[in-house]
Amino acid sequence: MVQDKRVQASAVATPRPDRNQIERIRFAISTLLERWRVPEDVIVSSTAVLVGAGTGLGAVLFIWLLGQIGQLARWTRGQVGDVVGILGFMAVAGAIVGFMIDRWAREAKGHGVPEVMEAIAMRGGRIRPPVAIVKVLASSLTIGAGGSAGREGPIVQVGAALGSTVGQLLRFSDDRVRTLVACGSAAGIAATFNAPIAGTIFAMEVILGSFTVHYFGAVVISAVSAGIISRHFLGDRPAFLVPAYPMNHVLELPIYVLLGILAALVAVAFIRLLYRTEAFFDRWQAPLPVKTSVGLALTGLTALLLPGRQVLGPGLELIGETIAENFNMSLGLLAALLVLKLLATCWTLGSGNSGGVFAPSLFMGAILGGMVGNTANSLWPQVAANPGAYAIVGMAAVFAAAARAPITAVLIVFEMSGDYKLIFPLMMTTVLATLLAEHLFSESIYTLKLKLRGISLQRGRDVDILQNVTVGEVMSQEVNTVPKDMTLTELSDMFSRTRNHGYPVLDENGKLWGIVTITDLEQAIADNRPRRTTVAEIGVPRAQLLVATPDESIGEALARMGTRGLGRLPVVDPRDPDRLVGLIRRSDIIRAYNLALARRAELQHRAKRMQLRNIDGTEFVDITLDADSPVVGKTVQEVAASLPRECILVSIRRQGKMLIPHGHNVFQPGDRITAFTRSSDAEALRQCLQKKAPSAQPVP
Missing domain, CATH: 3.30.70.1450 (Regulator of K+ conductance, C-terminal domain)
Incomplete structure (x- = not known):
């Protein structure tokens, strides 16, 4: 018994030396950096190179795994037949993916980029290290088995997790950790698509949501490091080779405008259908491995509707071939490819499998552009001579409209194709598609996932934290008011006595007449108004007054105050808009923000506690x-x-x-x-x- 207890004690104590060793390494590194007085730029740049190189190696490993699993999938089809091989292998792969995600890293579910954005905005860039390993394995199985998903989302999440892990090991500040997360994200795009410029802009435009010199240098260094590693192992060829299609005629511009409009419609349909599919699987009360297995099986069934199974996998090879052949495909086949690729992607990712939305967006954009180009070529062959050119532009337009990242879309298509001659219609169509998609649907394919969790991002920061606090919870109910017939002398005395800067004004029936501020009083004095002038002559009447109600959020009230730069807002009864029930001041906004922060912290604490249990x-x-x-x-x-x-x-x-x-x-x-x-x-x-x-x- 004593021996057993010693064994148990030894087993319990085993992890402690490992943690102590990590702490000693951290302490040693910190001591050296302080002793040598290493400048901050050198520290950030060095870690950026480390993260970039590590992400580049991760991308090489990921692509190798994709190839191996793809070969296994093809061998299985050869052994048991095409139909049984596709459906059986994809169902088994989906079940394994679901088990890994459910067991070790729920963050690896789906396309991954929203989780990185959430970590930067909400958790100081901190991501759990196991996410990278699970994401690589799960995405390799999903895409290698034939799932309709891209490889960019997984590598972005892997690079971000690596950057976060390095920052946490070195005990960097939140700002430095965010920088390394952005570095890993840029490195992921650079290594996967051989596109370091687009990777850098993607990290700034989508992940961080801001373009600042503070982040730019480190992100560039990381993307270049990943690009060097990727080119060494995978070569320096673009993702696909296409002819250099020029803009043939100025009358092509209206056709590109039409393409931009259609691209926005396709992107919005993609966003809505993907998240409706995800909501459908979320409502289904079944284990995650069952959901992911069914999702990949449905993807396989969708692929069987076309003889060539072209909707399986990312599809970039098919796009490269069809663009090189100037989209020599029938309009009916192109329409079937567009619809079935949309469905296959929604089945794959909506069910919880792991992969990115970048490549499917490019695929659908190329198909849409090919449809527009073929139609225009058949009607005006002298004007629209090259349908392949519209496919190149369509790729950027659909992705930009879905991700709300026009600069990234333009650069990544340019880098992937190596073609600069279409830059003018490419820029015009991409921006048009982005603006129209923003008008039709406010959330992008990345931010909608966070919006459904109650997180609204703007420029990479959560701006919706005040949406969870209502006006009624923080408004001042004991409000000093003034009658509308009060004179300027009396009003001046009241301002001096109470030191307030504004009062709601009531009429003779006790109803809200309007509001008067100290600015109104100062203006009346400057205009040499008589002292007997009443508040009704200088105040803002009810018809021009902005008000709030107790049941609306503080965020909505604050937005209304910001439109006119107001410092206070009367709160009225929604059933009787002329009955004053309270007042919202700037001090109440601060109290509401603190309350919102406390609630969010409580929610995060509950989630962690539930995970432990x-x-x-x-x-x-x-x-x-x-x-x-x-x-x-x-x-x-x-x-x-x-x-x-x-x-x-x-x-x-x-x-x-x-x-x-x-x-x-x-x-x-x-x-x-x-x-x-x-x-x-x-x-x-x-x-x-x-x-x-x-x-x-x-x-x-």
Whole structure:
């Protein structure tokens, strides 16, 4: 027994020397850097080279794995037949992918770039190291088996995870860690597509959301390092070779305008369908390996509809061949390729398999451009002489419209094709498609995933944190008001006595008449107004007044205040717009921001705590309430007694906002509730929230 205890004690203590060793290495590096007084630029540049080289090697390994798994897939088809080989191999590969993601790294699910953007905006760039390994293996299986996905998203996430890991090991600040994450992202694009310039711009435009000299140097160094490694092992050829198509005639410009409009429509359809497919699989109460297996099997079935199985894999080789042949394909075949590629990509990624959206966007853009080019060539052969040129432009336009990254799209198509002669129609069509897509649908294919989690990014930062705090929670209810017939002398005395800068004005019936500020008083004095002048003569009347309601978010109220530079906003009853119920001031905005930060921290803490408790026999459950749900209209406190005993409500997602459940929260139709409960109680929880009225006693 004593020996057993010693063995157990030894086993428990085993990891400690490893952690101590890491700490000693960190301390030694920090000491050397301080002793030698190494400049910050040298430190950042050196780590950027390390991250770039490591990402380049990771890309080489990833591409090699893709080739090996692709060979295994082709061998399987040769042994058991084309149909059985495709469906069977893809189903098995999907099941393995789902198991790895579910078991070791949920962040590896999907196309990966939104997770990197979230890490930069919300967690100081910190990404768990296992994500890189799982992402490489899962994406290799997904794409190698034939899944309709690109390899750029996985490598971006791998490079970002490597940069984050290096920054965390060296105990860098959040700003330095973010820089290394951007370096890894740029290196991923540079190594995968042999496009270091586009990789740099992608990291600045999409990942960071800003162009600053502070980040630019390190990102360039990292992209160049990855490009050198990639070219050494994989060669310096572009992703595909195409003829140098010139712009044939000035009358082609209206055709390119039409292509830009169609590209925006295709991109928006791609975004919507992809996330609707993902929502469908999320609602399906099945283990993730089952979902990913079914998703890849459906991708295989979609590919079988075409004799050449052209929708399998990224499809860049097919695009290169068809562009080189000037898109000598029938219009019907091109339309079938476009629709089936869209479906295959949504099945692959929407079900939870791992891969990128970059290559599928390029594929669909090239097909769309080929359709426009072939049609124009058949109608005006002297004007639209080269359908392949429209395919090159279409690639950039669809990706730019989907990702809202026009600069990246222009540069990456230029670098991948090596063709500069189409730069003018390429730029015009890409920008047009991006602007139109932005008008039709505000979120990109990357930011929509974060928006559904309650995170709204602008220039790489979360600007929607105040959307989760309502005006009624922080408004001042004890408000000093003035009557509309108060004179300037009385108003001046009141400003001096209270030191406020503005007051709501009420009429003789106690209704909101308007508002008066100290600026209005100063202007009246400057205009030599008589002292008997009333507030009604200098204030802002109700018809010109911006107001808020208690149930709207602070973010919406702040946006309204910003349009006119207001320092306060009257809060009125939504059922009686002339009844004043409170006032929002700048100090209330600060309090609301602190409250929002506390709520977000609480939500993150709950998620981490739930992950620690997520052992066998427990699970997360997502439930969407409809209008007929028995809990709609009731508070969390009223429903709590009927919930299963071992159940915790983690969050309520409502109209793109993430709420932390509290007793006073009222359930509404469309609420998506995330709960943590025992697997045996999952059905009882659904019955409680969706199908039957809650009882007075807890569910055993």
